[in-house]
Amino acid sequence: MEKFKHLKELIAAAEEDATKFYDKANGAAGTRLRKAMMDIKNAAQEIRNSVTELKNKEK
Structure with missing residues:
Protein backbone atom coordinates (compact mmCIF):
# COMPACT_ATOMS: atom_id res chain seq x y z
CA MET A 1 0.00 0.00 0.00
CA GLU A 2 3.00 2.25 0.55
CA LYS A 3 3.77 2.30 -3.18
CA PHE A 4 0.20 3.35 -3.94
CA LYS A 5 0.46 6.24 -1.49
CA ILE A 40 4.37 8.38 -12.29
CA LYS A 41 4.63 5.84 -15.09
CA ASN A 42 7.53 4.08 -13.37
CA ALA A 43 5.77 4.07 -10.00
CA ALA A 44 2.61 2.64 -11.59
CA GLN A 45 4.66 -0.08 -13.28
CA GLU A 46 6.20 -1.04 -9.92
CA ILE A 47 2.70 -1.35 -8.46
CA ARG A 48 1.55 -3.46 -11.40
CA ASN A 49 4.52 -5.78 -10.96
CA SER A 50 3.99 -6.20 -7.23
CA VAL A 51 0.25 -6.85 -7.70
CA THR A 52 1.00 -9.54 -10.28
CA GLU A 53 3.61 -11.08 -8.01
CA LEU A 54 1.26 -11.19 -5.03
CA LYS A 55 -1.58 -12.51 -7.15
CA ASN A 56 0.55 -15.32 -8.51
CA LYS A 57 1.75 -16.27 -5.02
CA GLU A 58 -1.83 -17.03 -4.02
CA LYS A 59 -2.17 -19.71 -6.71
Whole structure:
Protein backbone atom coordinates (compact mmCIF):
# COMPACT_ATOMS: atom_id res chain seq x y z
CA MET A 1 0.00 0.00 0.00
CA GLU A 2 3.00 2.25 0.55
CA LYS A 3 3.77 2.30 -3.18
CA PHE A 4 0.20 3.35 -3.94
CA LYS A 5 0.46 6.24 -1.49
CA HIS A 6 3.71 7.31 -3.15
CA LEU A 7 1.97 7.28 -6.55
CA LYS A 8 -0.79 9.53 -5.20
CA GLU A 9 1.83 11.94 -3.86
CA LEU A 10 3.56 12.07 -7.25
CA ILE A 11 0.28 12.91 -8.97
CA ALA A 12 -0.54 15.62 -6.45
CA ALA A 13 2.92 17.14 -6.88
CA ALA A 14 2.54 17.20 -10.68
CA GLU A 15 -0.79 19.04 -10.53
CA GLU A 16 0.77 22.47 -9.96
CA ASP A 17 3.06 22.12 -12.99
CA ALA A 18 0.15 20.87 -15.10
CA THR A 19 -1.85 23.96 -14.19
CA LYS A 20 1.07 26.26 -14.99
CA PHE A 21 1.70 24.55 -18.32
CA TYR A 22 -1.87 24.29 -19.59
CA ASP A 23 -3.33 27.48 -18.17
CA LYS A 24 -0.34 29.83 -18.31
CA ALA A 25 1.65 28.27 -21.19
CA ASN A 26 4.76 28.01 -19.01
CA GLY A 27 7.29 25.96 -20.98
CA ALA A 28 9.51 25.13 -18.00
CA ALA A 29 6.49 23.72 -16.18
CA GLY A 30 5.87 21.51 -19.21
CA THR A 31 9.37 20.07 -18.89
CA ARG A 32 8.84 19.39 -15.19
CA LEU A 33 5.45 17.87 -15.97
CA ARG A 34 6.97 15.50 -18.52
CA LYS A 35 9.51 14.34 -15.93
CA ALA A 36 6.77 13.91 -13.33
CA MET A 37 4.73 11.86 -15.80
CA MET A 38 7.70 9.54 -16.34
CA ASP A 39 8.10 9.13 -12.57
CA ILE A 40 4.37 8.38 -12.29
CA LYS A 41 4.63 5.84 -15.09
CA ASN A 42 7.53 4.08 -13.37
CA ALA A 43 5.77 4.07 -10.00
CA ALA A 44 2.61 2.64 -11.59
CA GLN A 45 4.66 -0.08 -13.28
CA GLU A 46 6.20 -1.04 -9.92
CA ILE A 47 2.70 -1.35 -8.46
CA ARG A 48 1.55 -3.46 -11.40
CA ASN A 49 4.52 -5.78 -10.96
CA SER A 50 3.99 -6.20 -7.23
CA VAL A 51 0.25 -6.85 -7.70
CA THR A 52 1.00 -9.54 -10.28
CA GLU A 53 3.61 -11.08 -8.01
CA LEU A 54 1.26 -11.19 -5.03
CA LYS A 55 -1.58 -12.51 -7.15
CA ASN A 56 0.55 -15.32 -8.51
CA LYS A 57 1.75 -16.27 -5.02
CA GLU A 58 -1.83 -17.03 -4.02
CA LYS A 59 -2.17 -19.71 -6.71
